Amino acid sequence: MLCALSGEAPQEPVVSKLSGAVFEKRLIEKYIEENGKDPVSGEDLTLDDLLVIRSPSVVRPRPPTLSSIPAMLAAFQNEWDAVALETYSIRQDLNRVREELATALYQHDAAVRVIARLMKERDEARDALSKVTVSAGSAGAGDAMTLDPESLPEDLVAKVDEFHARLSKTRKKRTIPQGTATAEDVASFAVSATNSLPVPQATTVSVSEGYAAVGGLQGDVAIYSIDSDTVERSLQVNEPVTNSIWDGTRVYFATSKGSVKVFENGSEIASFSDHAGPVTGLSIHPSKEILASIGSDKSFVFYDLVNLRRVRRVFTNSVFTTCAFHPDGHLFVCGTNSGEITAYFTTTGLEGASFTLGAPVQAIAFSENGYWFAATGKGQTTVTIFDLRKSGDAAQAKVLDTGSAVQSLAWDESQQFLATGGPSGVTVQHYNKSAKSWSEPLRAAVSAIDVQWTANANKLVAVNGDGVISVLTAKE
Structure with missing residues (x-):
């Protein structure tokens, strides 16, 4: 009996009522807490849907793949490759977030410029309204004559x-x-x-x-x-x-x-x-x-x-x-x-x-x-x-x-x-x-x-x- 998540013999085995798969209890509980689904069938899964399997304790043998130095070096190489791939993925995500942030900052700056321009136009319109005059040649004075709408x-x-x-x-x-x-x-x-x-x-x-x-x-x-x-x-x-x-x-x-x-x-x-x-x-x-x-x-x-x-x-x-x-x-x-x-x-x-x-x-x-x-x-x-x-x-x-x-x-x-x-x-x-x-x-x-x-x-x-x-x- 092997855990469907770790691939190893579970110390506290439980079985899912939905998929019938066997899991290590601590692993499946953590998975349910984060995702709320059965990792095998994809259906909604709760802790009540798990059944504890009563079995004698099993002594876990050493994995045969790690019984020699070349096998361990190969395992380390695989781990290094996984870390490198994860680092690359993180860098891609970081560049994407930077691009989104730059776009947001550009949009904010454009909005601020538009607001400033509109406020300037409003102030100029108010100033122009307060200076409304009509030119009139009155008795040689040549001054502006006040506009009186009333x-x-x-x-x-x-x-x-x-x-x-x-x-x-x-x-x-x-x-x-x-x-x-x-x-x-x-x-x-x-x-x-x-x-x-x-x-x-x-x-x-x-x-x-x-x-x-x-x-x-x-x-x-x-x-x-x-x-x-x-x-x-x-x-x-x-x-x-x-x-x-x-x-x-x-x-x-x-x-x-x-x-x-x-x-x-x-x-x-x-x-x-x-x-x-x-x-x-x-x-x-x-x-x-x-x-x-x-x-x-x-x-x-x-x-x-x-x-x-x-x-x-x-x-x-x-x-x-x-x-x-x-x-x-x-x-x-x-x-x-x-x-x-x-x-x-x-x-x-x-x-x-x-x-x-x-x-x-x-x-x-x-x-x-x-x-x-x-x-x-x-x-x-x-x-x-x-x-x-x-x-x-x-x-x-x-x-x-x-x-x-x-x-x-x-x-x-x-x-x-x-x-x-x-x-x-x-x-x-x-x-x-x-x-x-x-x-x-x-x-x-x-x-x-x-x-x-x-x-x-x-x-x-x-x-x-x-x-x-x-x-x-x-x-x-």
Whole structure:
């Protein structure tokens, strides 16, 4: 009796029920564990299909083929040949695996290149979309005219024209309101109240009827009572706030995530997400029915505040940094990161005039006289007064040097006082209309990233980056 696997006499013989073949028990068990089949018949075989053969122990004789040295040498030669054949087979398998790996690596590299090309094409398409222009020979300027796929609704066009006609007629006859602070009052301004608000990384302050809204990069907004020096409530914008406007019962917030949010009586009533990047500025039309927003996506958007909907979006070839409506509402002026200041017609969205500041525009503020606006650039210590009635270098009516970097500007309604705010302090530049001269009645060491006047220029509100608000008023 010989084992069907080893060809030798088994020490623990078993027989398969399926094929009837005899096997060494340890060999057939290992074979079943690896293959699960009968090595003779090829049928499925389990350990239960094996029967143990009871037989007397057999003394295994020495194989006759290994009884002499020549026979052993022949056996060694056969073993060597088998090892050589197995080594050759292994080398063939290794070369095949290497070829498969090289193919896989080539396919992966090709896929990465395709993805990179598609991402580049996507970015180029986005950039081209943000620079869509139409060439037009306008009044010899030869500049590109902005493409405006959306027209302003007729009712808003009529509203803009109406306010322009009405306000421009009365502007020259406009007198300084009674109760407005005098230059002597402003010169005596001192900090009457200061409060650390729960708004870390503050960025903006807006003022209305004795209250101030302070927003920051963590999405927190504090409503501060200027008269009582207390925080009355807080709002959650839930996005980093970059700019704000308070008008009547509504507060408008711009965020770095491309949103413009409208809050009324402490609750959010509308949210717009028309910008592909951070919203960098807000401005409200004198009619209070149009809100404008600008963004780093090279576009500006107009919103209908009556129906709370977007009514116009205009793409340009410049990244906007700040903006302001003309006091008559017929112009919308935007500053860019290239140092250009461009005036667009509100009704058409087309470019009307441009001015050069020489540095990325940080802030713009209009005088109520209707033909002056102030602008300052990033890192500049000067404020340039531009005259809308002139062009080129002649448009720079005055350059005021504050001696320290300016981050924000605010012109009061009497068109006399221009406040500047920066990390080194607050100044007020005074224009004497009768003498046609400028002076600096106030310089206060109050750090400010944003400043705003209250009604009649009776108070100046400043907030710094740590959320500390300071109120400057005339000494009694």
